[in-house]
Amino acid sequence: MTGRKGSSPSDLSRFNGVFFEESSEHLETMERLLLAVDPSDPCQEDLHAIFRAAHSIKGGAGVFGFSDLAEVTHLMESLLDRLRNREIPLTPDLIDLVLEAGDVLGGLLAGHREGAPVDRAAVDEVYRRLEDSLGSAKGDVPPSVPIPPSDLPARRFSIDFHPPGDTLKRGIRIENLFNELAELGTLTVSADFPDLPDFHAFDPELCHARWHLTLEGPTTEEELRDIFEFVADEAELEIRVEGEDAGAIPAHPPAAQEGEAGTLFGRRAYDRDETAPGAFGRRGQEGAEASIRVGVAKVDQLVNQVGELVITQAMLTQIGEGLDPVQFEALHRALLQLERSTRELQESVMSIRLVPIGGVFSRFPRLVREVAAKLGKEVELRTFGEGTELDKGLIEKIADPLTHLVRNSLDHGIESPEARVAAGKNPMGTVTLRASQVGGRIVIEVADDGAGLSREKILRKAAALGVAAGEDLSDEEVWHLIFAPGFSTAEAVTDVSGRGVGMDVVLKNVQALGGRVQLASEQGRGARFTLSLPLTLAILDGLSVRVGGEKFIVPLNAILESFQPAADDLKTIRGGSLVVHVRGDYLPVISLHEIFGIAGAGERPEEGILVLVDAEGERAALFVDELLGQHQVVIKSLETNYRKVEGTAGATILGDGKVAFIIDVGAAIALWRRGRERERCSTAEECNP
Amino acid sequence: MDMESGRIVIEGELSIATVADQVSAVRLRHFLDGVESGSFQGRPLVDLARVEDIDLSGWQLLAVWFRHARRLGFDPALVNVREELRRRLKILGLAREFAMADVPEDGA
Numbered sequence: 001m002t003g004r005k006g007s008s009p010s011d012l013s014r015f016n017g018v019f020f021e022e023s024s025e026h027l028e029t030m031e032r033l034l035l036a037v038d039p040s041d042p043c044q045e046d047l048h049a050i051f052r053a054a055h056s057i058k059g060g061a062g063v064f065g066f067s068d069l070a071e072v073t074h075l076m077e078s079l080l081d082r083l084r085n086r087e088i089p090l091t092p093d094l095i096d097l098v099l100e101a102g103d104v105l106g107g108l109l110a111g112h113r114e115g116a117p118v119d120r121a122a123v124d125e126v127y128r129r130l131e132d133s134l135g136s137a138k139g140d141v142p143p144s145v146p147i148p149p150s151d152l153p154a155r156r157f158s159i160d161f162h163p164p165g166d167t168l169k170r171g172i173r174i175e176n177l178f179n180e181l182a183e184l185g186t187l188t189v190s191a192d193f194p195d196l197p198d199f200h201a202f203d204p205e206l207c208h209a210r211w212h213l214t215l216e217g218p219t220t221e222e223e224l225r226d227i228f229e230f231v232a233d234e235a236e237l238e239i240r241v242e243g244e245d246a247g248a249i250p251a252h253p254p255a256a257q258e259g260e261a262g263t264l265f266g267r268r269a270y271d272r273d274e275t276a277p278g279a280f281g282r283r284g285q286e287g288a289e290a291s292i293r294v295g296v297a298k299v300d301q302l303v304n305q306v307g308e309l310v311i312t313q314a315m316l317t318q319i320g321e322g323l324d325p326v327q328f329e330a331l332h333r334a335l336l337q338l339e340r341s342t343r344e345l346q347e348s349v350m351s352i353r354l355v356p357i358g359g360v361f362s363r364f365p366r367l368v369r370e371v372a373a374k375l376g377k378e379v380e381l382r383t384f385g386e387g388t389e390l391d392k393g394l395i396e397k398i399a400d401p402l403t404h405l406v407r408n409s410l411d412h413g414i415e416s417p418e419a420r421v422a423a424g425k426n427p428m429g430t431v432t433l434r435a436s437q438v439g440g441r442i443v444i445e446v447a448d449d450g451a452g453l454s455r456e457k458i459l460r461k462a463a464a465l466g467v468a469a470g471e472d473l474s475d476e477e478v479w480h481l482i483f484a485p486g487f488s489t490a491e492a493v494t495d496v497s498g499r500g501v502g503m504d505v506v507l508k509n510v511q512a513l514g515g516r517v518q519l520a521s522e523q524g525r526g527a528r529f530t531l532s533l534p535l536t537l538a539i540l541d542g543l544s545v546r547v548g549g550e551k552f553i554v555p556l557n558a559i560l561e562s563f564q565p566a567a568d569d570l571k572t573i574r575g576g577s578l579v580v581h582v583r584g585d586y587l588p589v590i591s592l593h594e595i596f597g598i599a600g601a602g603e604r605p606e607e608g609i610l611v612l613v614d615a616e617g618e619r620a621a622l623f624v625d626e627l628l629g630q631h632q633v634v635i636k637s638l639e640t641n642y643r644k645v646e647g648t649a650g651a652t653i654l655g656d657g658k659v660a661f662i663i664d665v666g667a668a669i670a671l672w673r674r675g676r677e678r679e680r681c682s683t684a685e686e687c688n689p
Numbered sequence: 690m691d692m693e694s695g696r697i698v699i700e701g702e703l704s705i706a707t708v709a710d711q712v713s714a715v716r717l718r719h720f721l722d723g724v725e726s727g728s729f730q731g732r733p734l735v736d737l738a739r740v741e742d743i744d745l746s747g748w749q750l751l752a753v754w755f756r757h758a759r760r761l762g763f764d765p766a767l768v769n770v771r772e773e774l775r776r777r778l779k780i781l782g783l784a785r786e787f788a789m790a791d792v793p794e795d796g797a
Contacts (some may be wrong), residue, residue, distance in 0.1 A: 168705045189782030199757040204708040
């Protein structure tokens, strides 16, 4: 098999992007439907949809000249056609084969898109197995499916096709397009060059031709337009039906003359009855929201520019605040309007980057199916909140940690069917993925109803690894030991997990995204990992506070309340820590000036303000000197522009042009805790270094 | 290019990927330059025997060249057009743009 015929100009990739993206979506659709299909009673609509996804990839591959993709999808499509027509029974083996073929197509797509190495052996193997399944001789392209009788009347279509000038640069092979048309009936083609320049001024990379075509055959206008899907928009294609009554035209298109129209890229007769929305990969227009594809880099540029605008607006607001409100009433009104408009603009721009997490969740049915089969376990995957949206950048980076966690649940959490039955459980275990938005954060849970974590095993392993862990640790502290590098309680190393790499990487990756991981477990009932992520990496609603001469931003979504404590509510407990009594609870008081080493700040909480915060269930009171106001701030990476500062989630530029740290509440609490631990250890002998 | 026989041999691939700087395009241009200087009076023949692939971009180049040559009073023709290329011309609706002549391949 061969790849794309001829080399292509580098800018082709820009135009091929749409094809690559849509093909990836079609592959995802195929996989999702294949994993859900019941081989004993497959849903006919699903089989049609799977077929259409393969068909769309093949059509696009042919138009864009990716012959290797077209060859594999051609076989796949033939197989799927027979399956949907019940000519051959759907079996788990065939589902696996089509899934594997989908993997191969994904590899070929990546090869064309990114130059990723392609596993040619896998391509050939899948090709051979598809051929075997179709009962064809090796190396032969399977024959087209016989044309079934059609109820559609044969009609004569008149087609005017005026392709845009960049058609050739987009890698489109017009002849493949017309070959597809030729398979629908009798086709006549006439080209014209209305504005052909002189030879010396001629640009051969531009398409100068226009076509008038006539097609006689039992087909539909929609089907014809589908063929031009990747090539022309409405203005460039005009299709007219010349007569509805065409009794003299044969009901079936005549066979193409030998070699006249190759079958490889052709649309076969079995497509003619497809009328479902989205058939052949065409994007529905009626009732569907129109959309355009825009490069992520362009969106990021827009986000950055709006971020700068927000900073400028904040500066103007601050300047305005210094002006007399009576004398400058009109200016104040305009500044208020500017603030509102800027905020709306920023929210609109940020929403462009938000995508549903369902795209990540969709990869897990297959993972669970395959890993469970490998481990001899029965596992059902349940997903909730697929529509929860988060930043595209986060989506891409959260996929790997989630994969680790799901694998971990399958390998270590869910028991064997026998063990589950012996424990009085359903032999089929459940892994649950749940996403939701809580305040300004996205919370993703990976839960299983397996055996739960074993406190004894973890402590034993910790001791073996030399990790400080006493019997007096709380359950939560013990669970967190599994995030230590190299930690695994697996009895044996498997190819699923158990090598001790993974959980520490999960934690590190999630933390790098400004997220946190919590772990809950109950012996015999299961375990639950909770990932908490910021909604976006770019903006934040925050409360600005003063500590000494410095300003900080506390994320609004972490704040429960703020108050000036009475002296009676403050207590110093054993070890020197200060706590505040709030409605029956004693919460630690964390002095920001202490953990960030700021001089000149107030020392007495009763003279300042306590900001009560909650970091995924852990509450504390941040001691600051003054509350300044609420702002929407643009997050700037400290690591990029300066260096990582512990306890912060970045920095922002305030209206006065000064830089303020953004507090990462969870990290600040952890930083404070480590400081207390060091103090305790400096006076106690039992602490490990 | 052979100015005596008027035969221009196109080689390799004449496609969007190569057409801008393909040597064949240069040959076609040089031939026209020669024609315009009056050094050729016969029938220009474009020989496709050694062509591997021609896409629409290549056919367009030939079409514009043919039109130009006709404007100069010549009657250009394609020679040694194998069946596959003829089919492609037909499916693209371009056959009428080109006259064809039967000239045996001579290894020009």
